[in-house]
Amino acid sequence: MSKTIAGFQGTLIGPAHAEYETARRVWNGMIDRRPVLVARCASASDARAALAFARREGWPIAIRGGAHNVAGNATVEGGVVIDLSRLKGLQLDRERRLAMAEPGLTWGELDAGTQTAGLATTGGLISTTGIAGFTLGGGIGWLMRKHGLTADNMVGAEMITADGEQVRACENENPDLFWALRGGGGNFGIVTRFDYQLHPVGQVFGGLTMYPVTRAGAVLRHFRELIEAAPDELTMMLAFLTAPPAPFVPAHLQGKPVVAIVLCYAGDLQEGERVVRPIKTFGPPAVDLLGPMPYVALQSMLDAGAPAGLQNYWKASYLAGLSDAAIDLVVEHASRMRSPLSQVHLQHMGGAVGRVAPGATAVSHRDALMALNIVAIWPSPTEAEIEAHTRWAREFDQAIAPHTTGGVYVNFLGNEGEERVRAAYGQKTYARLVEVKTKYDPDNVFRMNQNIRPR
Numbered sequence: 001m002s003k004t005i006a007g008f009q010g011t012l013i014g015p016a017h018a019e020y021e022t023a024r025r026v027w028n029g030m031i032d033r034r035p036v037l038v039a040r041c042a043s044a045s046d047a048r049a050a051l052a053f054a055r056r057e058g059w060p061i062a063i064r065g066g067a068h069n070v071a072g073n074a075t076v077e078g079g080v081v082i083d084l085s086r087l088k089g090l091q092l093d094r095e096r097r098l099a100m101a102e103p104g105l106t107w108g109e110l111d112a113g114t115q116t117a118g119l120a121t122t123g124g125l126i127s128t129t130g131i132a133g134f135t136l137g138g139g140i141g142w143l144m145r146k147h148g149l150t151a152d153n154m155v156g157a158e159m160i161t162a163d164g165e166q167v168r169a170c171e172n173e174n175p176d177l178f179w180a181l182r183g184g185g186g187n188f189g190i191v192t193r194f195d196y197q198l199h200p201v202g203q204v205f206g207g208l209t210m211y212p213v214t215r216a217g218a219v220l221r222h223f224r225e226l227i228e229a230a231p232d233e234l235t236m237m238l239a240f241l242t243a244p245p246a247p248f249v250p251a252h253l254q255g256k257p258v259v260a261i262v263l264c265y266a267g268d269l270q271e272g273e274r275v276v277r278p279i280k281t282f283g284p285p286a287v288d289l290l291g292p293m294p295y296v297a298l299q300s301m302l303d304a305g306a307p308a309g310l311q312n313y314w315k316a317s318y319l320a321g322l323s324d325a326a327i328d329l330v331v332e333h334a335s336r337m338r339s340p341l342s343q344v345h346l347q348h349m350g351g352a353v354g355r356v357a358p359g360a361t362a363v364s365h366r367d368a369l370m371a372l373n374i375v376a377i378w379p380s381p382t383e384a385e386i387e388a389h390t391r392w393a394r395e396f397d398q399a400i401a402p403h404t405t406g407g408v409y410v411n412f413l414g415n416e417g418e419e420r421v422r423a424a425y426g427q428k429t430y431a432r433l434v435e436v437k438t439k440y441d442p443d444n445v446f447r448m449n450q451n452i453r454p455r
């Protein structure tokens with residue numbers, strides 16, 4: 001393989017390069033692949049040059065944004081990683097409330113930029129997550145019940161197709177591609193710019209409460225009541241986790257399993273205080289960190305629970321409802337968590353997410369009440385550990401299956417095969433995605449993803 005790429009201005013990192021060991025890695029420490037080259041782009045034209053080079057040489061290609069996807073598709077065994085993580089340009093159009101963002105930005109960086117204008121769009125719960133893969137799969141975040149998923153706020157994109165053409169996708173240009181990019185993942189090309197609709201967001205009423213896990217059943221039933229009455233401004237998640245040894249956690253709960261309600265009320269602060277009062281009085285919680293806070297503080301509040309490089313195995317689904325039987329199963333299996341790093345998330349959906357017509361974008365399952373994510377995390381890659389933690393997640397997933405819709409959020413999928421990718425979209429949307437894929441990437445050049453195979 002030649003060590004240069006004509007016209008490439010960024011950094012080429014091969015196995016002999018000092019940074020190779022870190023450059024080949026992604027957020028999920030379970031992924032251990034050795035690309036032949038990481039092409040760390042300095043510009044969109046670098047991405048085009050790297051793509052042409054990899055195609056010419058016949059190497060498989062991975063596209064990298066924030067490298068957070070748990071399946072590890074941002075790196076590739078024996079292929080070329082087109083690494084866009086250094087492309088961090090951001091332009092704001094304050095008047096039209098638009099952000100033009102390059103694909104290497106993380107949510108922390110994008111939020112920091114848009115908040116200088118008192119604006120934001122729906123973004124990730126962990127600030128180190130990349131905007132790129134996140135947006136292309138849908139984008140669940142604290143503003144979604146008020147303003148829709150991130151993909152719903154993407155109003156345009158610039159992209160390099162498999163044959164190196166630069167195209168724009170928006171409502172009036174290549175509308176089929178624009179439809180597919182909003183949910184269809186990285187299947188269609190390399191996105192070099194995302195255009196987002198922004199919204200005024202100042203302080204939010206947010207934070208979390210924690211309860212001992214022995215109260216989990218009662219807290220889940222309370223959560224069920226809360227979501228029935230929740231206005232669009234309120235987005236909530238219930239999480240099983242281990243309480244950190246932090247000063248705000250009472251000594252007797254530190255290092256112990258707890259159940260938390262995490263939330264964001266994006267609206268009038270006094271009204272937010274009123275709406276969440278039942279959460280503050282229920283129990284009462286052992287930890288109450290609910291209050292007014294800057295949006296960026298909420299966006300990074302959970303970062304400590306998601307460090308890079310640990311072993312990660314996730315099983316996700318959408319819950320059709322939260323019956324007593326489903327609650328009992330969640331409590332039973334979540335309480336058997338094998339690692340203090342593992343978590344279980346129940347993310348309340350609905351609101352503006354559910355009001356987008358089915359089929360209007362490639363994001364499916366908009367009628368789901370809740371996204372369940374069983375997140376097994378542990379430090380050591382020994383066989384015994386892998387077996388114990390993956391078994392916990394699989395058994396939980398199997399037990400809860402009768403209470404799920406059968407669908408899944410594509411961005412929470414691991415390497416689970418074609419059937420699960422189809423389940424993420426449903427038959428109709430999947431068939432339409434195949435058509436767009438066949439038009440823009442007939443040779444399946446972009447296949448390190450939750451792959452939609454061309455005809």
Ligand SMILES: Cc1cc2nc3c(=O)[nH]c(=O)nc-3n(C[C@H](O)[C@H](O)[C@H](O)COP(=O)(O)OP(=O)(O)OC[C@H]3O[C@@H](n4cnc5c(N)ncnc54)[C@H](O)[C@@H]3O)c2cc1C
Pocket residue numbers: 027063064065066067068069070072073074084103123124125126129130131132133134135136137138139140141185186187189190191192306411412448449450
């Ligand atoms: C700690 C953590 C927290 C998370 N929190 C949330 C959350 O709150 N809400 C939520 O919805 N999801 C969440 N996720 C899931 C997240 O949406 C996915 O992991 C997503 O893939 C992250 O995007 P990325 O750019 O960091 O990923 P990457 O791994 O870099 O990319 C994922 C895939 O997207 C495609 N891709 C990336 N960049 C481009 C590009 N420029 N052009 C074309 N294709 C591209 C490629 O196929 C690539 O394999 C979280 C994940 C983690 C690990």
